Amino acid sequence: MTALDTDTIAAIATARGDGPVGIIRLSGPKALTIATTISQHHFEPRHAHLCVFTNACGDVIDSGLGLYFPLPHSFTGEDVVELQIHGGHIVLQALLSRCLELGARAARPGEFSERSFLNGKIDLLQAEAIADLISAETETAAQLAASSLAGVFSELVDTLATDLNELRALTEASIDFPEEDIDVLQRHQVITRLHSCNTTITTLLRDVSTARKRTQRHTAVLIGAPNAGKSSLLNALAYDDIAIVTDQPGTTRDALKETVQIGAALLDIIDTAGIRSTTDVIEQEGVKRAKASGSLADLVLHIVDDSHPIAIDTDWIPLSTPIIKVFNKADLTQRALGRFEGEASRNCVALSAATGEGLDELASIVEETLLISGHQHSTFSARQRHVDALAEAEQLLAHALEQFSVHNAAELLSEDLKRVQTAIDTLTGRVSSDDILGQIFSSFCIGK
């Protein structure tokens, strides 16, 4: 697609609902003509013009600013006009309707970003980063998305793609002389470079997995004996009075969920019924639900009343689920606040949900346990799609290395490398299907 053979799209680019300022964005060959007709104004490129926008009868819709960004130096690579007016939904809808009357088409979700991608202004990783920046739920997620948008991830992928390309050229050079096998020097070079690409892919995969963990929501379940202070801890972490706290054992029965930011982690914390044997049918159901939540969680926080410890059965927690043991009510005991190493090298922390002391230390243990602490460095945002593509590339490259070591066959290696390249090229969108593009851009908001 080029800028010239598309239609012109229009959408409200600001969030739904009333606000002080609202923006209509137009992109495509008719953008400037439509804006000129609506405002009777001449637009200088990249200048802000104060205009009066009118409907077909010449009645004023609103006055505001108009900005024109001529192709190709615009977000979409096409002629783009932005009209800024008051942000009431009726007035915005009236201006949008006028743009549609004059020949624009209502934009689909993500269509501006899609055009930007199709016109080569950004690659697919950057397009995804725009959506991730808009939907970021934590400062860390926003920072990582901003750096992906600036091209940090794309640059690493491009360097890898170039290396793979050179390696394939080197391999294919020997196919031109079918009677000769790859000579010793060349074979050595190829193997060294295969190993180097392998290392790059493995490092990228590690960074991408870390980035994913740093930006995704995790589920943490609070379990423990009745009265250990689970609900008090939830309230302390949420800075809110979410769960009922009493000194009566068995207060919490339903599993309560609250989203809380702890350090860099965004956690869905589930408070549960205290685990004990009981004849109360409702409480029995609560205990069943507590175990069901705990079995699915990314992290279990096992709360113990350190002033009156009661052992509970934890055998039902899957072995792969990390457990942090929280010794609560440290204000009533002699135990020093903060972390210590407990049985089976399990992470333990002493704190007081009542006073809030020791919560910082819990936050850093949570970050470390979920592999999202500061020293587990990642400098860009990532999605599951990226993890999958890199894992596939890693597997294909391992296969290529093995085949080449055994058969020393340039043709086979070249074919294998082509597959690795395809997996890598899906990241930036150099290779993409309509299905994948549709899936990615349809999850964007309208006007972006």
Ligand SMILES: Nc1nc2c(ncn2[C@@H]2O[C@H](COP(=O)(O)OP(=O)(O)O)[C@@H](O)[C@H]2O)c(=O)[nH]1
């Ligand atoms: N002194 C002290 N009391 C606490 C602390 N945390 C909870 N409690 C008290 O312990 C009792 C049980 O607390 P709750 O949060 O309902 O425990 P749950 O049954 O595990 O949810 C309540 O009376 C709380 O006020 C703490 O850190 N220090």
Ligand SMILES: [Mg+2]
């Ligand atoms: Mg409770």
